[in-house]
Amino acid sequence: MKKFIGFVDDLVPDACAGLAMAHPELLVLNPAPLYVHRRQPKQGRVAVVSGGGSGHEPLHVGYVGSGMLDAACVGHIFTSPTPSQITSAIEEADTGAGCLLVVKNYDGDVMNFEMAAEIASSRHKIETVIVGDDIETAGTGDRRGRRGVAGTLIVEKLLGAAAERGMTLAELKNLGDGLAPRIRSMGVALTGVAVPHTQRTTFALGPSEMEMGVGIHGEPGHSREPFSDADTIVRHLSETVFNDIARTAGKALLFVNGLGGTPPAELYLAYNTAHRFMVNYGLRIERSLVGTYATSLDMQGLSVTLAFLSDEEFSLWDSPVATGALRWGC
Amino acid sequence: MKKFIGFVDDLVPDACAGLAMAHPELLVLNPAPLYVHRRQPKQGRVAVVSGGGSGHEPLHVGYVGSGMLDAACVGHIFTSPTPSQITSAIEEADTGAGCLLVVKNYDGDVMNFEMAAEIASSRHKIETVIVGDDIETAGTGDRRGRRGVAGTLIVEKLLGAAAERGMTLAELKNLGDGLAPRIRSMGVALTGVAVPHTQRTTFALGPSEMEMGVGIHGEPGHSREPFSDADTIVRHLSETVFNDIARTAGKALLFVNGLGGTPPAELYLAYNTAHRFMVNYGLRIERSLVGTYATSLDMQGLSVTLAFLSDEEFSLWDSPVATGALRWGC
Numbered sequence: 001m002k003k004f005i006g007f008v009d010d011l012v013p014d015a016c017a018g019l020a021m022a023h024p025e026l027l028v029l030n031p032a033p034l035y036v037h038r039r040q041p042k043q044g045r046v047a048v049v050s051g052g053g054s055g056h057e058p059l060h061v062g063y064v065g066s067g068m069l070d071a072a073c074v075g076h077i078f079t080s081p082t083p084s085q086i087t088s089a090i091e092e093a094d095t096g097a098g099c100l101l102v103v104k105n106y107d108g109d110v111m112n113f114e115m116a117a118e119i120a121s122s123r124h125k126i127e128t129v130i131v132g133d134d135i136e137t138a139g140t141g142d143r144r145g146r147r148g149v150a151g152t153l154i155v156e157k158l159l160g161a162a163a164e165r166g167m168t169l170a171e172l173k174n175l176g177d178g179l180a181p182r183i184r185s186m187g188v189a190l191t192g193v194a195v196p197h198t199q200r201t202t203f204a205l206g207p208s209e210m211e212m213g214v215g216i217h218g219e220p221g222h223s224r225e226p227f228s229d230a231d232t233i234v235r236h237l238s239e240t241v242f243n244d245i246a247r248t249a250g251k252a253l254l255f256v257n258g259l260g261g262t263p264p265a266e267l268y269l270a271y272n273t274a275h276r277f278m279v280n281y282g283l284r285i286e287r288s289l290v291g292t293y294a295t296s297l298d299m300q301g302l303s304v305t306l307a308f309l310s311d312e313e314f315s316l317w318d319s320p321v322a323t324g325a326l327r328w329g330c
Numbered sequence: 331m332k333k334f335i336g337f338v339d340d341l342v343p344d345a346c347a348g349l350a351m352a353h354p355e356l357l358v359l360n361p362a363p364l365y366v367h368r369r370q371p372k373q374g375r376v377a378v379v380s381g382g383g384s385g386h387e388p389l390h391v392g393y394v395g396s397g398m399l400d401a402a403c404v405g406h407i408f409t410s411p412t413p414s415q416i417t418s419a420i421e422e423a424d425t426g427a428g429c430l431l432v433v434k435n436y437d438g439d440v441m442n443f444e445m446a447a448e449i450a451s452s453r454h455k456i457e458t459v460i461v462g463d464d465i466e467t468a469g470t471g472d473r474r475g476r477r478g479v480a481g482t483l484i485v486e487k488l489l490g491a492a493a494e495r496g497m498t499l500a501e502l503k504n505l506g507d508g509l510a511p512r513i514r515s516m517g518v519a520l521t522g523v524a525v526p527h528t529q530r531t532t533f534a535l536g537p538s539e540m541e542m543g544v545g546i547h548g549e550p551g552h553s554r555e556p557f558s559d560a561d562t563i564v565r566h567l568s569e570t571v572f573n574d575i576a577r578t579a580g581k582a583l584l585f586v587n588g589l590g591g592t593p594p595a596e597l598y599l600a601y602n603t604a605h606r607f608m609v610n611y612g613l614r615i616e617r618s619l620v621g622t623y624a625t626s627l628d629m630q631g632l633s634v635t636l637a638f639l640s641d642e643e644f645s646l647w648d649s650p651v652a653t654g655a656l657r658w659g660c
Contacts, residue, residue: 002520002540004560004596004632015595018602022618057595190332210332230334263590263628264655265345265387266334272348288352290654292622298593300628302334324620325594328657 001194003298008196012054016074019061023324026065030092033085036061037071037092046163046172047071047093050102050156051086052109053078055193056216059153059294062325068160069102069323077195077297078217080108086116090124098125098169102156102176104148105132106217127169129176131155133183133305134215135244147215150257150294151183151305154317157326158309161316179307181246186237187259187303189214189221193296212236216259216296230266234273237304242281248308251286253317254278255305260295262302267291274304287317293325331524333628338526342384346404349391353654356395360422363415366391367401367422376493376502377401377423380432380486381416382439383408385523386546389483389624392655398490399432399653407525407627408547410438416446420454428455428499432486432506434478435462436547457499459506461485463513463635464545465574477545480587480624480635481513484647487656488639491646509637511576516567517589517633519544519551523626542566546589546626560596564603567634572611578638581616583647584608585635590625592632597621604634617647623655 005011016036020029027036035051050060051073060072070093073081090099099120103113110130117126133151159176167175189211192203195218202218205211210233213221256271258264271290278285286309294303309317320329335341346366350359357366365381380390381403390402400423403411420429429450433443440460447456463481489506497505519541522533525548532548535541540563543551586601588594601620608615616639624633639647650659 002537002557002630004520004563004592004600006559006561006599011595011599014602015598018598018600018605018620021605021615022598022601022620055595057593057598062594190334207332227332229336231336233334260593261591261628261630262334263387263625264392264622265341265385265625265627268345268348268352268387269336269341270334270348271352272344275348275351285351290348290352292594295593295595297595298591298630300332300591322658328652 001199003196005196011196012074012076015057016061019324026322026324033088035071035073035085035089036064037089038064038066041070041093041095042164043095044097045095046097046167046169047095047099048102048156048160048163049089049093049099051081052104053080055297056295058325063153063156063323065323067164067319067321068157068326077197080112083112083116083119086113087120090116090120094124100159100169100172101126101128102159103128103130104152105130105145106147125169127173129155129159129173132180133185135184135186135240149185149187149216150255150303151185151307153293154183154253154255154307155179157321158313158316161319182248183305183307184241184245185303185305186241187214187301188212188233188237189259189299189301190227191261191300193218193299214301216294218296230269231273234270234304235277238274238277241304241306242278245306245308250282250284251309252278252283253287253307253309254285255289257294257303257305258292259299259301259303260292261298261300264291267302270302286314331529333526335526341526342404342406345387346391349654356652356654363418365401365403365415365419366394367419368394368396371400371423371425372494373425374427375425376427376497376499377425377429378432378490378493379419379423379429381411382434383410385627386625388655393483393486393653395653397494397649397651398487398656407527410442413442413446413449416443417450420446420450424454430489430499430502431456431458432489433458433460434482435460435475436477455499457503459485459489459503462510463515465514465516465570479515479517479546480585480633481515481637483623484513484583484585484637485509487651488643488646491649512578513635513637514571514575515633515635516571517544517631518542518563518567519589519629519631520557521591521630523548523629544631546624548626560599561603564600564634565607568604568607571634571636572608575636575638580612580614581639582608582613583617583637583639584615585619587624587633587635588622589629589631589633590622591628591630594621597632600632616644
C-alpha cells in the first residue's frame, strides 16, 4: 500500500501538526490530548466544538479558525476522540458563553461526546447538535438513524457564523436542530479504502462495480451496482437526495464533495450534472460548493449534498470565514 | 477505467460548465472557442490571461476571477489550447491596458501562445511570461528547459494582484520575469495516469515503485525508485528544491500540492516534513499553501514548491482574491 504515510501511529498527529504549521495565525495544535483550537478566541462568543475520527480531513480540523469552529478533537482513523480529548477542548474553547458540540451521528462519536458533555457540564453550559444528513441509513430500519457526512460542513459553517455574530447557546441549539431535515447527502464509491493500521481494504470493488450509498468510514453502502457513467450516477444521487429532503422553499445550496481520491475536474463535471438536475426540478441554486471537504481517506468517490436554507442562513453561509480549508470574506 | 466521466469528448467542456455554474458571480464560460473569463472585468487593468491543456484543474480555470486571472483558455487533455482560443480570450479580456500572457514552459503551449500573441498584436499590446519552475528538466541538457508546474499558481496570483493594483504591462512583465529563478518545484508520483481518450496509463508503476521528478502531463520523471516512506520522500523533494533555487532572503512561501488523487491528510503530513526541513535549513516560512491546486488528472502524487518572495510580493500574495479555487480577503 503506497501512501504518503510514515509510522502509522504518527499519521494523525503529524497531519495535524502540518495543518497547524501551515496556518499558525489561525490555529494552535494541542498535542496531548490531541485537539486543534482557534488561535484567537473571540471573548463572549459561544464556543462551537466538533471532532470525530480522523481520515475525513479537512473535516473537522480544517474548519477551525474565525467564523467557524473554535476547536476540533481528532480521534484515530475512523475512531471517535475520547471523552478526555473532548473535555479538554471544551475547557480550552469556552470563554464563558457556553459550548455547542456538533457531532456526526455515529455510535462512538455520540457516546463519547455525550460522556464528555456530562463530565464538563458541572463547569460549562453545553448543548449538542447531532448531524445526520446521509440519506442511505434512513428508512432501512436502522435504529441508529442517518449518519453524519458531508453536510456536517454546512452545519458547522452556519453555527460558527451565528456564534460569531453573538447568537446565544440556546439560539444556536435551535438553529442547528432546525437544519436537520433540510440537509441531505448521498455518496458513491468507485474504490474501497485501505485503512493504514490494518493494511486491509474495507470493501473491495471489481473493475466494473461501484458502491452506492457509502458513508465516510469505509463501511459498505446499501447496494453494489454496475459502474455506469458520471451523468447516470450523479443523476441518481441527485434524484435520491432531492426526493428525501424536506423542501421548504425554492432556494438551495448545492455541494459536490470529493471523498479523497477524486480530482477537481471530475467533481466539476459531476457538479454540472447535479446543478442541471436541480434546476430542471425547479430549484434555484443560490450557492454552491465543489471540492474535497469531507473525505474517507483516499477513496475514489463523491457525494452530493443539497441544503434548503433561509435568507438568514444564506447570510450566515456568506459571512467571513478564515480556516485552513474554508476561507472567504474579510 | 472507472472515472466520473461520461462521453470523453464532453469531459473538458462539461467540467468547465460545472465550474461556471458553481461560480456564476465570478466567471463566464465561452463555449466556442472554449475559454473562461472574468464576469466583471476591471476597466483599465492589464488583463492577465493564461491557459493550457486540461487535466490540471483547478489550474488555470479555477483561478479566473477578481485579483488573479482575467481569462483562461482550456485545451483538450494535456494538449495546448489553439491560437484561436487564445486570441478570442485576449479580445474578450483586454479592456485597453494590454494583456499579459502567463504560459507554462511546454513546447505546444509556448508555440500556440506565441502565435496568438503575434496575431493579436496588431490590436493589443501583449507581453508574455514563461513559467518554468520544475527542477527536474534543468541540468539534464534538455534544450527545452524547465517545465512549468505548480509554481505557475504563484506567478498567476502575484501578477493578477499586481494588475489589480494598477501595475502597467511593462511592470508586470518585469515582475513575472524576475520571479523565475526564485520559484522551484519537484514532484513525485505513486501511480501513472490513465488518459481518458486512450484508456492507457502513461507509465505503469509496480506496487513498490515511485516515479521521481514527474511533471503534470503524465510524462515519466527522471528516475524510478523504490517506494520508501513519506518522510524520506518529502525530505528528498525539499532538499532538491532547496538546493536548486536562487535564495534571495530568508523569507519564503512553501507550497505542498496534490497531483489529483492524494487526500488532504497526506498533503498535511507531507507539509509537516517539508516545513520542518526548511526551518532546519534556516528558512523562515512566511506563508504556506497546502492542497490540490495543479493536478495531473487523478495521479496519486504530490509536489513541493518553494518560492522566495520580497515583502512587496508577499503583500501581493495576501491581497484579496476571489476565484473558484483560491479565495481570501475582502
